[in-house]
Amino acid sequence: MNKYTIGVDIGGTKCSAVLGKGYISDNDLEGFILDKVCFPTEALKGADYTIQRIIRAIQDLMERNLIASEAVVGIGISCGGPLDHKKGVIMNPPNLYGWDNIPIVKIMEDIFHIKTFVQNDANACALAEWKFGAGKGYKNLIFLTCGTGMGAGLILDGKLYNGTNDMAGEVGHIRLEKEGPVGFGKSGSFEGFCSGGGIAQIAKTKVMEQLQVGMKPAFCPELKALDQVSAKTVAMAAEQGDKLAQEIYRISGSYLGMGISILIDILNPEIIILGSIYERSSHLLLPSMNMVLNKEALKSSRDICQIVPAQLGENIGDYAALSVAFGGR
Incomplete structure (x- = not known):
């Protein structure tokens, strides 16, 4: 049968x-x-x-x-x-x-x-x-959703790790700054800086700064368009060479590197797999992400850890x- x-x-x-x-x-x-x-x-x-x-x-x-x-x-x-x-x-x-x-x-x-x-x-x-x-054949891996929110799934020593009460992997709650975009109910959190919602918050703040001094960002030239700003619209502008949009992804990439550095130092994984936003926009995030990773993560742990986009789309x-x-x- x-x-x-x-x-x-x-x-x-x-x-x-x-x-x-x-x-x-x-x-x-x-x-x-x-x-x-x-x-x-x-x-x-x-x-x-x-x-x-x-x-x-x-x-x-x-x-x-x-x-x-x-x-x-x-x-x-x-x-x-x-x-x-x-x-x-x-x-x-x-x-x-x-x-x-x-x-x-x-x-x-x-x-x-x-x-x-x-x-x-x-x-x-x-x-x-x-x-x-992307994780086939590995025993220690981290999957980061990197989508609307930021959560993680952990495969440790060849087994899914759930934690004591199913709360393992809630990495979006890690505070990276005292203040900043809000994610997971916490300002300055990993999710606040590196999720789709967080990137939109960073973008709206940067757009407001420019609008208030008389500048008009190409992807949001007026206040009434602010609600239409999203991680996707910013990425599209960055692809077309918009400097402000590229700066927004540079900021998010830096904090992505900081968050990943913490995970590498604590869990020593072989591979970290990132979904959604990273799959589509890794080239916008990688330079600043790698700069922070190379500065913050333990070298011996960073050297054996691959960071790759998810394959299943x-x-x-x-x-x-x-x-x-x-x-x-």
């Missing part, structure tokens, strides 16, 4: 259910995902509504591919934290209004009678890059959920 896995990626704006093979092949990544169902989360309609949509999506996958529960080795769920992966409970994620102490694993196991696992999205992405992407959420289905193995 063929064996399968099912992955569920729960996001604040969209969800997906994915059917994958029940084994991991190093040589057949392209054929690992067999089918997929996507739908908007519609978080304001509540947890029950979205969970029923997830259940129907899984049922659709199984029915149209003629798969019985006995043929599925596991269901993996990737979701923003906080959560308790041991109890299988999702606890009030900020992007999922009303998801308070949802026993998602029990719900799925009671309906499908398939072993189910849940991990926060950063941990799940770390598993995915470790099994399928837009599909990382699908591979992340499927990776969780193997129970973190």
Whole structure:
């Protein structure tokens, strides 16, 4: 009998259910995902509504591919934290209004009678890059989300590290300056300087400085356009040679180097993999990042640590959920 896995990626704006093979092949990544169902989360309609949509999506996958529960080795769920992966409970994620102490694993196991696992999205992405992407073959790696927020998934000594109460890897909360852009509820934090939201905050501050002295930045020439400033619009301007936009990414890159230096010194990883913004804009961040890394990190630890962009791109959420289905193995 063929064996399968099912992955569920729960996001604040969209969800997906994915059917994958029940084994991991190093040589057949392209054929690992067999089918997929996507739908908007519609978080304001509540947890029950979205969970029923997830259940129907899984049922659709199984029915149209003629798969019985006995043929599925596991269901993996990737979701923003906080959560308790041991109890299988999702606890009030900020992007999922009303998801308070949802026993998602029990719900799925009671309906499908398939072993189910849940991990926060950063941990799940770390598993995915470790099994399928840039981290294959390594025993000690860090995955940094480097997206809307900044979180980390840690693979240490060949195992996913969750910490005492599933709070390991919350690197976005590290304070890098007394004051600065706000991320993770803390001004001057790693997330404040190096996430998409943080880069937008840096940009808005710099734009306001220029507007108040009569200068008009090309990517935001007037005050009413300030709300449209984002990490993406700044990156596009930087690509076109805008000096202010390039300076904003230089600032973010410097703090990225500082944050990574702390992680290298403490955890001594072989490889650090960065997603999202770094995948698209590494060339804007690298010079200042490396300058700080070479100054701040222990040389013997820095010399053996590669820093690379994630390989799984837009599909990382699908591979992340499927990776969780193997129970973190």
